[in-house]
Amino acid sequence: MEAIILPRVFLHSENGVEIRLADPGREFTPEAVLDFYTGSYPILATAKIHAPEIADDELRFKFTSTIGTKG
Numbered sequence: 001m002e003a004i005i006l007p008r009v010f011l012h013s014e015n016g017v018e019i020r021l022a023d024p025g026r027e028f029t030p031e032a033v034l035d036f037y038t039g040s041y042p043i044l045a046t047a048k049i050h051a052p053e054i055a056d057d058e059l060r061f062k063f064t065s066t067i068g069t070k071g
Contacts, residue, residue: 006059
């Protein structure tokens, strides 16, 4: 049996368009990746990180902004 490290992909939706954000490095935690991209995407400043999902041989993390939502 061989262990495979799945590439991480970070997803963010803006104006109804899903944006794929490249992994800046395996040494970054998902929280650090969120901080890394907040400079380029200010809406991520209030985003939450969802638990990763495995799809198409990728480990996908989704960032969801809480701006503009009630509750």
